[in-house]
Amino acid sequence: MTPQQEQRGWSAAPQIRKFGSVGQHAASKLKEYRTFIQAAVRNPKMVGAATPTSAAVAATVAQVVPTTGAPVVVELGPGTGSLSNGIHRRLPEGSRHIGIELGEGMVKHLRTHKPWMEIVHGDAGDLLALLDKHNIDRVDAVISSIPWSLLAAGAQNHILRQAVEALAPQGAFTALTYLPADQTPGGRRFRNRLGLTFDEVLTHTTWRNLPPILHYICRRPLR
Numbered sequence: 001m002t003p004q005q006e007q008r009g010w011s012a013a014p015q016i017r018k019f020g021s022v023g024q025h026a027a028s029k030l031k032e033y034r035t036f037i038q039a040a041v042r043n044p045k046m047v048g049a050a051t052p053t054s055a056a057v058a059a060t061v062a063q064v065v066p067t068t069g070a071p072v073v074v075e076l077g078p079g080t081g082s083l084s085n086g087i088h089r090r091l092p093e094g095s096r097h098i099g100i101e102l103g104e105g106m107v108k109h110l111r112t113h114k115p116w117m118e119i120v121h122g123d124a125g126d127l128l129a130l131l132d133k134h135n136i137d138r139v140d141a142v143i144s145s146i147p148w149s150l151l152a153a154g155a156q157n158h159i160l161r162q163a164v165e166a167l168a169p170q171g172a173f174t175a176l177t178y179l180p181a182d183q184t185p186g187g188r189r190f191r192n193r194l195g196l197t198f199d200e201v202l203t204h205t206t207w208r209n210l211p212p213i214l215h216y217i218c219r220r221p222l223r
């Protein structure tokens, strides 16, 4: 990593590391919860959730990750990385897994516990500029779990347009929202915006999460 990259907030190149023992896993889960809850208490609107999403959600999300070639996957709002392990497991060698995260505590946690990800401390609203800085000109999957339904219309559109711009023609965009949040004005506006932005918008509900999670899986942007 060059000093310039370090200055821009990029973490070191990803390394492959085996997951630790059961004891280490439990300790790391506890740290994950503590980091997440601290961030949620400090900035509830930015985090938009009280706890990380469940393994069941992660398993569904990971299905859009290509398992061949050298794909580039971008996570918007990885938080403490509850979706990241599932994504990582599917990615072939030579791929890139980039997380763009606004919360400072989350970034520190990710850099410590998910060294195989490239972590950018930044705003999803600057997606294209951030990708450009790291010489990425196409993304095969954008996996987003930022609190879409809490965002103003302008911010929703701005981030979504950039995700579409970054996507490869066969790429997939996914978003998560809590099932109740889907019924709020912000949630409905987001759903409508997805329908206007993509030719295909599929939904799936994961009930094994508190509260249940609604997944949007979108393809073929209407550019």
Ligand SMILES: C[S@@+](CC[C@H](N)C(=O)[O-])C[C@H]1O[C@@H](n2cnc3c(N)ncnc32)[C@H](O)[C@@H]1O
Residues within 6 Å of the ligand: 046, 047, 048, 049, 051, 052, 053, 076, 077, 078, 079, 080, 081, 082, 083, 100, 101, 102, 103, 106, 122, 123, 124, 125, 145, 146, 147
């Ligand atoms: C609901 S949490 C999801 C965390 C994790 N992916 C999960 O599923 O448990 C939302 C995350 O998005 C981050 N976030 C919110 N707005 C963001 C933005 N504009 N750019 C990058 N990250 C953002 C928050 O800091 C938080 O970590």
